[in-house]
Amino acid sequence: MRVAENLNTALHALMESRSDLYVLGEDVADPYGGAFKITKGLSTRFPGRVLTTPISENAITGVAAGLALSGDAAIVEIMFGDFAALAFDQLLNFASKSVSMYGSRVPMRMVVRCPVGGGRGYGPTHSQSPQKHFVGIPGLALYEMSPFHDGLAVFEEMLAREEPCVLFEDKVLYTRPMHEVADPFTVTVADGVARVSLGEPPDCVIIAPGGVAHRVIAAMRSLLLEEEIACDLLVPARLYPFDVDVPPARHVFVVEEGTAGGTWGAEVAHLVHARHWNSLAGPVTLVHSADSVIPTAAHLEREVLVGEQAVHRVIRETLRG
Known part of the structure; x- marks a missing residue:
């Protein structure tokens, strides 16, 4: 379905x-x-x-x-x-x-x-x-x-x-299959939050809404194969009020398709900072689309919207310094 x-x-x-x-x-x-x-x-x-x-x-x-x-x-x-x-x-x-x-x-x-x-x-x-x-x-x-x-x-x-x-x-x-996730990842759903993981302690945790989840999973796969970076993804059904049990992690990223400034991701980062500051290696990193209107032309639209490559690059640069 x-x-x-x-x-x-x-x-x-x-x-x-x-x-x-x-x-x-x-x-x-x-x-x-x-x-x-x-x-x-x-x-x-x-x-x-x-x-x-x-x-x-x-x-x-x-x-x-x-x-x-x-x-x-x-x-x-x-x-x-x-x-x-x-x-x-x-x-x-x-x-x-x-x-x-x-x-x-x-x-x-x-x-x-x-x-x-x-x-x-x-x-x-x-x-x-x-x-x-x-x-x-x-x-x-x-x-x-x-x-x-x-x-x-x-x-x-x-x-x-x-x-x-x-x-x-x-x-x-709308046209994507339900509950589909590519190997080697598995997905579990509990308390309204889907968790996509390798089943082992991750190097970082990513929080993203459903609309960008498949792009994040693609980036997680390339990070694993090319950089040996293991990521867990949390996909909440409810965005706000945000009440997700984020596991302690050294690095946390929030990915969303909206533009920067007063975002849902900033609200999530604020809450994660308050709860996990002692375990974080640095501030929660936000990944979002470019500060631009969205073009109609496909090649220009891809440059503006947050995608797999942007997620891969930001996580690699943050973790590898």
Whole structure:
């Protein structure tokens, strides 16, 4: 099963088990089934609860927040995560605040799905990874899809939080198989964190969201074969609040596709520093994309986005001095 199919299957299971759940978004109804076909078949099976909306991300998210406030549950599809900027007011000033600003806790069961990331030649306004802009908002939890986390379990966890959540889905993962990792690595999943390792004490630990995990694993393989550097990779399903049991390590790296400055990686580094400063050989190292808009041309896009070679180079230079 590929990642897109896993998400689609999860949504079908959720809609079947929860009669109060609605799905909203642009072109989410059949026969289109969403820009990336994640909602395929839902409107046919659950007419009346899958709502194709006008082109207004602010309105879509506001309606979902209203459904959540009235006791229902809602999942929103933002066609491209870049356009979540248009829904930012609803998330910052209404949905996240509604959990606690009325004097007692109000359950707000809503998920905003955001396809993000480059690698498809979609250009500057359809290829961004805007995760950092949502970090640190009280009452708003952030998740990211990965090939190692079952979509149904992640959706159920988000809805069980009873607070607004944003699920980032890197578009390049949609066609990738679930649970696949190349030899000699193995993957285990516990407490919402996937760990890709060789099964022996590593030279460094890498923390990365699901969208860049396959690039990091490729770099881990080349580091092992060419430099004899062994790495462990931690892939959390929940990005924020970040609560991952990072094993003590001399060197820790955080890899993300977003640009530098006020990033999720900086938040992770702050927490790792506080917990493991005595065991670290130096500061946590951040690896990210270039400070640039994302070009449409494939060869220029590769130069801007963080990739296997950049991860390999930064880790080699840090560990080898």
